[in-house]
Amino acid sequence: MSPHAFSRRLLDRLATAHSVVIFTGAGMSADSGVPTFRGAEGIWSRFKPEELATMHAFLRNPQLVWEWYAHRRAIISTVQPNAGHRALVALERLVARVSIVTQNIDNLHRRAGSTTVYELHGNIERNYCAKCGSPHDVGVDTASEGVPRCGHCGGLIRPDVVWFGEMLPEDEWDAAVRAAGGADVCLSVGTSGVVYPAASIPVIARRAGAFHADVNPEPGPLADGADEFIRGPAAEVLPDLVRRLEELRTPSILTAPEEGH
Numbered sequence: 001m002s003p004h005a006f007s008r009r010l011l012d013r014l015a016t017a018h019s020v021v022i023f024t025g026a027g028m029s030a031d032s033g034v035p036t037f038r039g040a041e042g043i044w045s046r047f048k049p050e051e052l053a054t055m056h057a058f059l060r061n062p063q064l065v066w067e068w069y070a071h072r073r074a075i076i077s078t079v080q081p082n083a084g085h086r087a088l089v090a091l092e093r094l095v096a097r098v099s100i101v102t103q104n105i106d107n108l109h110r111r112a113g114s115t116t117v118y119e120l121h122g123n124i125e126r127n128y129c130a131k132c133g134s135p136h137d138v139g140v141d142t143a144s145e146g147v148p149r150c151g152h153c154g155g156l157i158r159p160d161v162v163w164f165g166e167m168l169p170e171d172e173w174d175a176a177v178r179a180a181g182g183a184d185v186c187l188s189v190g191t192s193g194v195v196y197p198a199a200s201i202p203v204i205a206r207r208a209g210a211f212h213a214d215v216n217p218e219p220g221p222l223a224d225g226a227d228e229f230i231r232g233p234a235a236e237v238l239p240d241l242v243r244r245l246e247e248l249r250t251p252s253i254l255t256a257p258e259e260g261h
């Protein structure tokens with residue numbers, strides 16, 4: 001694969017950045033084999049969000065919703081972080097503060113080794129009681145056993161993900177807004193940018209003066225407002241970008257001081 005063309009402005013801003021915020025969506029994990037939500041092959045082309053990803057749906061048919069999340073948890077447990085996730089880990093060696101703000105619930109950024117990850121839509125590996133809020137551990141293969149019940153109050157256990165109509169986790173959101181407001185560069189990666197409030201993260205970063213580049217095989221709403229659009233899959237663009245930055249930071253042999261002087 002040929003290297004991507006990155007603007008001088010983006011490379012200069014990244015090379016001097018103290019703080020970078022990366023805003024990721026389902027496309028980030030597409031190359032790991034996790035299906036995206038929108039588009040011809042997306043999850044929402046086959047299922048209706050209101051039948052699966054709302055509290056109302058869960059109360060109406062807990063077993064169906066639980067099985068659907070158990071199925072997705074099983075898929076996610078078999079996949080691995082891709083070269084894009086790993087490139088973002090490598091970026092931490094080059095920039096003082098790298099904050100990942102993700103809409104993904106698949107835990108792949110943390111599994112890859114990123115240290116600062118804000119999960120705006122929750123994490124499918126965690127569960128809690130819908131009645132009393134206590135956290136609850138469940139294994140991967142739980143679909144056949146029915147919806148687990150809380151050991152404290154007997155309430156139904158639900159995945160710790162944000163459903164339509166629910167608030168984002170306040171601490172994660174506040175931290176994400178702070179990271180965006182203090183960023184020198186914002187990269188949005190693999191998101192259609194249509195679900196709010198999450199999609200305002202790049203806007204907050206831009207308003208605070210950050211350079212914003214959008215990475216996606218197809219331009220979408222976020223590309224319109226961005227300073228730069230980089231066309232391509234995350235697993236190719238991000239390793240390329242980090243490689244270019246590493247080259248920029250390696251002192252050229254021509255400018256090295258001569259021995260003995």
Ligand code: OAD
Pocket residue numbers: 024025026027028030031036037038039042053103104121162163164189190191192193194195215216217218220232233234235
């Ligand atoms: P979408 O499915 O809406 O968008 C996925 C984006 O990834 C699209 O813009 C694709 O063009 C792009 N894409 C596909 N393959 C890619 C690749 N290999 N590399 C980079 N980009 C690629 O997913 P999100 O934007 O994450 O919310 O969706 C946002 C929210 O909507 C999700 O968090 C979820 C969903 O409903 C909740 O469940 C609350």
